[in-house]
Amino acid sequence: MLDQRIDYYPTHEKDGVKYRIGRPLPLGATIVPNGVNFAIFSSAATACTLVLFKEGELQPYCEIPIPSEFRIGNIFAVNVFDIDTEALEYGFRFDGPNTPGNKFDKTKIVNDPYGKLLSGRDEWSKEQYPPDVYPFRSRLMFEDFDWEADKPLNVALEDLVIYEMHVRGFTKHSSSGVAEQEAGTFAGLRRKIPYLKELGINCVELMPIFEYDELEFPRTNPFTGAKLINYWGYSTTAFFAPKAGFAATGKFGMQGDELKALIKDLHKAGIEVILDVVFNHTAEGDHRGRTLSFRGIDNKVYYMLAPDGSYFNFSGCGNTVNCNHPVVRQMVKQCLQYWVAEYHIDGFRFDLASVLGRSQDGNPLSNPPLLESLSYDPILANVKLIAEAWDAGGLYQVGSFPGYGRWAEWNGKYRDDVRCFLKSDPGMVGKMALRVQGSPDLYEFRSNSASINFITCHDGFTLNDQFSYNTKHNEANGENNNDGANDNHSWNCGVEGATQDPAINALRERQIKNAFAILLTSQGVPMLYMGDEMRRTQHGNNNAYCHDTELNWLDWSLLDKHENIFRFVQRCVEFRKSHAVLRSKHHFQNKDYLGSGKPDITFHGAKAWQPDWSDGSRSLAFMLCGAHAKSGFLPDDDVYVAMNMFWEPLWFEIPELDGKRKWHVFLNTGANEPNDIYDVGREPVLPDQHGLLLGSRSVVVLVGR
């Protein structure tokens, strides 16, 4: 039937390759019954040539200049027949006037911004093609994965426990137990799903998995001489393509299927998937960087340029994507729609998201079109949208990010305030009262779930190192220790780095437990950092972006060594998931609006009902009324949390419960193991219902039932 259509047949031919005019939409390369349709946008180009390669070959087998009559508005469209869809690699050459803002170079072949797969780094760290012809090549992907019964888990944001992780680092280390060909890959991660279930988290946030060039850094490690590798991946080369180097089947071009198989199994295990996405800049750098894609296609549309044509650098990485240009924001939106529809992604965390709120000339917008369109998009309606609400250009929007009632934020204030409280800084008690209740000072017109609470993430020290180092030690990064944050609010407990001193080591362990206890009993959405549950260390490096080594690879032998910490975290996660009172979506009203006998939240100090808000106070307790859990819709037990960051023990007088309920001890970081934490549901009764002694720098959690 198909071949009865007149437009089924070619009208042109070059070097044996037949083609005809294509369709302008969808953009990118689309497999159609009689071949492949290629469509690409450029507002300033005067000529566009489609370049076709067979995989593995250095030179193209055909170059098709796209005739001017094939241009529809600013879109060049050509339909090519008889393509070997599996072996095809393609790209474009653009030519145009190099008036200010344009950077056309017809000697360079550029890849398709909408390319669904990219070759060039099919295997991690292997240069597949030399840089001078066409090093990163767009490819076609079969979009026919069988999802079977997979459907969105739709876990409410406030019920998530997020685990930020790096795909390669999770299983690359030889101790992971994963087969060598799967180590450091999506398949390897899939093998470890039982571990994630055991830990109890219900959401993984994957550090960048869009294609990037791990070999892009020119520098070497000053100590070992080894080339520094872009390990973290915040430098995208293809926004629609999953990184082949993260796939065991990458060298067979099946990274798409492998990632989908992983997501399918994660969903079966009740775990949502959030992607860390980097739309604020690309791997093309500034005027000294490589031309791989955007720059050679339509530089002044895709990048924010200053009036003199130079690159604005709000990302700190050389260029800034012009996100609020109508064409670019369309691309960003379609990209996110693609990942949701094709890969069943449950949410996105936007790196340096404040860039997405800047206008084309760099100014902050109060109603940025891109953010608005993402917030109301129908395909993105149920996904989580999380902003790292600052950028490298001085725009800090924690609490003020244009969120349209949808966006959550990485709460940098939670991180800083809790870190300062943990090291016994004065004047922190008032701030802690706000942080543990979901930061209503920042999110007054939003809800608790706007606050993504975290104490550590990939930026900064690991949790172990947060209590072992006062200052950063990034010499191995090759920048004389000038890189990385200086405001870590860390405290080494007395000695810098590893020590044999048992008192210091005991304090460090207690501080780690304190951190987890506070994080997992705070309102908002907790985010844990991979490996903290087994005390992973980076030996004081707080900016380990460039090390593809054991410094970053998770050493699974730590799980045995620090089983006590793992069990502690596991129980805290289970406690949180078992108690709705810890996961309120709406802000507390600080009053008893249900007539239960006590307000939804109350604060206390060493004396019940009398918190000490003075500057010198280092202790605070709060009690959550179980009857008010989830605004009264899911009544729960009462929970009381006492935090003593004073360096001496303190007796805490505990508020009385009504006659029927009794206080039980869930955890006490100051108690010797195994009495530091108990199984959820089997907490022993607190011997003295009127109070207990908190050790120095300790946290206690009681449950009243």
Place this chain on the structure above:
Amino acid sequence: MYALEISTSEYAGIVIVSLLGEIDANTAPVLELELLPIARKYNRIVLDLSAVKSVSSVGLRKILMLYRMIKVHDGQILIAGMNDELRSIMWAAGFLNYFIVAESVQMGLAAFE
């Protein structure tokens, strides 16, 4: 001499399809042509991949297509003789859970009984 050779035999109502060579975009059409009538006729297929060197993305999809065709009449496919690499690839790409897996054709036939 084709890059892919297909031979079939029968045992107790089960058809054994033995492949030799490579399954990729070039050989896949031949595979589809041969497998279609087999999938219609039999309810149980043992697919012997012990002499298959490599399977590409298109190849895996053809094998999955065989599964879909046989599923229409509640059939089952058993894959026998995969080497470790092939098995790892099929598992990683999410293609393995549709099939019963056996070390060899003999063990596969036993499993079917």
